[in-house]
Amino acid sequence: xxxxxxxxxxxxxxxxxxxxxxxxxxxxxxxxxxxxxxxxxxxxxxxxxxxxxxxxxxxxxxxxxxxxxxxxxxxxxxxxxxxxxxxxxxxxxxxxxxxxxxxxxxxxxxxxxxxxxxxxxxxxxxxxxxxxxxxxxxxxxxxxxxxxxxxxxxxxxxxxxxxxxxxxxxxxxxxxxxxxxxxxxxxxxxxxxxxxxxxxxxxxxxxxxxxxxxxxxxxxxxxxxxxxxxxxxxxxxxxxxxxxxxxxxxxxxxxxxxxxxxxxxxxxxxxxxxxxxxxxxxxxxxxxxxxxxxxxxxxxxxxxxxxxxxxxxxxxxxxxxxxxxxxxxxxxxxxxxxxxxxxxxxxxxxxxxxxxxxxxxxxxxxxxxxxxxxxxxxxxxxxxxxxxxxxxxxxxxxxxxxxxxxxxxxxxx
Amino acid sequence: xxxxxxxxxxxxxxxxxxxxxxxxxxxxxxxxxxxxxxxxxxxxxxxxxxxxxxxxxxxxxxxxxxxxxxxxxxxxxxxxxxxxxxxxxxxxxxxxxxxxxxxxxxxxxxxxxxxxxxxxxxxxxxxxxxxxxxxxxxxxxxxxxxxxxxxxxxxxxxxxxxxxxxxxxxxxxxxxxxxxxxxxxxxxxxxxxxxxxxxxxxxxxxxxxxxxxxxxxxxxxxxxxxxxxxxxxxxxxxxxxxxxxxxxxxxxxxxxxxxxxxxxxxxxxxxxxxxxxxxxxxxxxxx
Numbered sequence: 001x002x003x004x005x006x007x008x009x010x011x012x013x014x015x016x017x018x019x020x021x022x023x024x025x026x027x028x029x030x031x032x033x034x035x036x037x038x039x040x041x042x043x044x045x046x047x048x049x050x051x052x053x054x055x056x057x058x059x060x061x062x063x064x065x066x067x068x069x070x071x072x073x074x075x076x077x078x079x080x081x082x083x084x085x086x087x088x089x090x091x092x093x094x095x096x097x098x099x100x101x102x103x104x105x106x107x108x109x110x111x112x113x114x115x116x117x118x119x120x121x122x123x124x125x126x127x128x129x130x131x132x133x134x135x136x137x138x139x140x141x142x143x144x145x146x147x148x149x150x151x152x153x154x155x156x157x158x159x160x161x162x163x164x165x166x167x168x169x170x171x172x173x174x175x176x177x178x179x180x181x182x183x184x185x186x187x188x189x190x191x192x193x194x195x196x197x198x199x200x201x202x203x204x205x206x207x208x209x210x211x212x213x214x215x216x217x218x219x220x221x222x223x224x225x226x227x228x229x230x231x232x233x234x235x236x237x238x239x240x241x242x243x244x245x246x247x248x249x250x251x252x253x254x255x256x257x258x259x260x261x262x263x264x265x266x267x268x269x270x271x272x273x274x275x276x277x278x279x280x281x282x283x284x285x286x287x288x289x290x291x292x293x294x295x296x297x298x299x300x301x302x303x304x305x306x307x308x309x310x311x312x313x314x315x316x317x318x319x320x321x322x323x324x325x326x327x328x329x330x331x332x333x334x335x336x337x338x339x340x341x342x343x344x345x346x347x348x349x350x351x352x353x354x355x356x357x358x359x360x361x362x363x364x365x366x367x368x369x370x371x372x373x374x375x376x377x378x379x380x381x382x383x384x385x386x387x388x389x390x391x392x393x394x395x396x397x398x399x400x401x402x403x404x405x406x407x408x409x410x411x412x413x
Numbered sequence: 414x415x416x417x418x419x420x421x422x423x424x425x426x427x428x429x430x431x432x433x434x435x436x437x438x439x440x441x442x443x444x445x446x447x448x449x450x451x452x453x454x455x456x457x458x459x460x461x462x463x464x465x466x467x468x469x470x471x472x473x474x475x476x477x478x479x480x481x482x483x484x485x486x487x488x489x490x491x492x493x494x495x496x497x498x499x500x501x502x503x504x505x506x507x508x509x510x511x512x513x514x515x516x517x518x519x520x521x522x523x524x525x526x527x528x529x530x531x532x533x534x535x536x537x538x539x540x541x542x543x544x545x546x547x548x549x550x551x552x553x554x555x556x557x558x559x560x561x562x563x564x565x566x567x568x569x570x571x572x573x574x575x576x577x578x579x580x581x582x583x584x585x586x587x588x589x590x591x592x593x594x595x596x597x598x599x600x601x602x603x604x605x606x607x608x609x610x611x612x613x614x615x616x617x618x619x620x621x622x623x624x625x626x627x628x629x630x631x632x633x634x635x636x637x638x639x640x641x642x643x644x645x646x647x648x649x650x651x652x653x654x655x656x657x658x659x660x661x662x663x664x665x666x667x668x669x670x671x672x673x674x675x676x677x678x679x680x681x682x683x684x685x686x687x688x689x690x691x692x693x694x695x696x697x698x699x700x
Contacts, residue, residue, distance in 0.1 A: 318559065
């Protein structure tokens with residue numbers, strides 16, 4: 001019997017105290033959003049509230065808690081997710097701690113990440129899932145990452161860390177970006193050979209090939225889940241097969257957002273404020289046409305010119321993005337933020353799982369300026385009324401779709 | 414105009430040329446420029462070609478030239494020394510705009526014997542306190558998905574004039590031009606996305622080594638490389654003969670006032686005959 005879907009609670013820790021006219025007055029929530037808007041009095045206790053929500057997810061039986069790294073924006077107040085992860089090692093007992101991830105090219109040396117992740121793996125008694133990400137447009141502006149070389153820096157840093165965790169030290173690392181005479185980190189991780197490694201990617205074949213070769217988990221970095229998500233899964237499965245490996249749902253994860261309440265109407269009424277704060281403010285500068293989007297484009301020229309030509313051919317700069325949604329119906333189309341009763345949310349997520357066959361669902365419950373009590377209620381209803389059915393039915397689905405290796409005779413190859 | 418590909422130690426370099434007579438003049442381009450957007454030489458280059466043999470290579474990765482694995486300013490200077498050798502150009506006039514001006518200045522301080530006369534137009538390359546070079550990369554990200562008016566404001570005196578809109582139209586422009594814009598941004602990102610942002614602090618102290626007659630031309634409304642950089646070049650070069658600030662023009666002064674800029678360069682060359690180059694050629698022949 002296959003395992004069912006793994007359900008994680010992702011917290012972005014957005015800044016919730018923006019003025020009501022923020023969208024009118026400011027053209028972005030990223031990089032240049034003035035930090036004079038930070039309200040130190042209203043913000044007292046904010047991190048505590050967010051950490052408490054993650055600890056509650058652990059109590060509710062989620063498979064893990066997800067954190068990630070952002071800089072100089074209102075979307076995510078975790079310049080260092082490792083600090084929050086350290087707090088979670090002391091507040092939680094069961095769930096995995098997923099950091100998705102540290103942005104490798106932003107750091108002076110990957111040695112520091114190998115060290116901090118190893119500390120967290122020890123402090124959590126082997127519960128760390130180690131995510132590595134290259135960072136996207138806003139981070140290149142924030143941290144002076146030369147985007148044309150960020151990919152090669154990223155993969156070199158990944159190699160560095162994996163070797164630092166698996167090869168006896170000290171050894172000398174002869175890299176182009178991170179040459180280091182003495183690689184010998186203390187401590188070493190608790191998990192052997194090393195903590196599971198997750199890497200986000202969009203649909204870049206080059207990235208998927210690297211993930212497939214190295215046996216890592218592929219996290220699809222998209223907030224919308226239409227046909228493209230299924231296509232990404234098919235592409236990843238095909239690339240795995242080309243490398244003599246078989247796709248399993250546990251090899252892939254996606255991000256989505258959910259809000260659960262007693263009825264569909266109540267869910268929409270309760271989620272409305274937080275969802276639209278998130279779409280209009282947090283996504284401004286990232287996934288909205290309004291303002292200046294800094295996530296991808298000619299000013300962040302990290303892909304080769306021929307790939308950019310393909311992007312130009314197959315994209316339309318006037319197509320609405322997620323943050324341009326005006327109604328719950330618009331949101332329903334993108335399958336990004338699922339809002340409704342337990343039955344509705346179950347059905348919609350099962351639909352995504354049936355099409356995309358991914359085994360890790362990373363779900364954002366707290367959106368924008370959502371009140372603590374609402375976020376907690378939604379998490380509780382999800383954990384008690386949605387999660388058990390998803391686990392059971394997805395296990396059946398995956399068993400059907402991915403029978404054990406033994407069922408595929410060698411001679412059939 | 415003729416375009417050809419020359420082979421430089423196994424790398425392809427696309428070179429546009431124009432003008433039969435006259436001494437060789439190498440032109441190194443910037444963002445809003447030939448190779449940075451247009452496939453062919455522009456009216457500015459055509460007018461220059463009345464007086465000189467204009468040789469305009471496309472930077473690595475731009476408009477048919479192969480990309481370099483690494484394109485730091487030093488990598489690019491070495492690349493061009495190899496290009497000049499491959500093109501059999503021991504000594505020549507050198508004109509550079511924007512990033513091309515920086516590359517030209519770096520070549521001039523290292524190899525003054527190869528540069529007969531130097532012209533810098535809106536050149537980056539210097540650190541001038543209080544007058545930072547604008548962030549072309551952030552402004553290249555359109556507002557509302559299609560609006561490039563802030564990029565045009567960085568590069569042109571009149572951001573909504575016909576010239577600015579021809580070079581940087583809103584929305585999706587011609588696919589090949591869009592790709593060339595991208596290639597130039599990608600090339601530039603190796604040299605100026607991370608600090609130092611299109612400058613080298615040491616260059617200012619080295620400018621005195623550029624001993625050839627020099628001309629500095631700036632758009633008075635240059636918002637990408639403020640005119641204070643022109644003053645710094647003019648003060649630092651050993652033999653700067655003239656610093657021309659053209660009012661009513663921005664960073665892309667050679668697109669906004671092509672005849673004016675070309676004529677300034679032609680006049681400068683007329684005033685300062687190429688004795689230096691002649692002497693160099695003789696000494697090369699003797700050796």
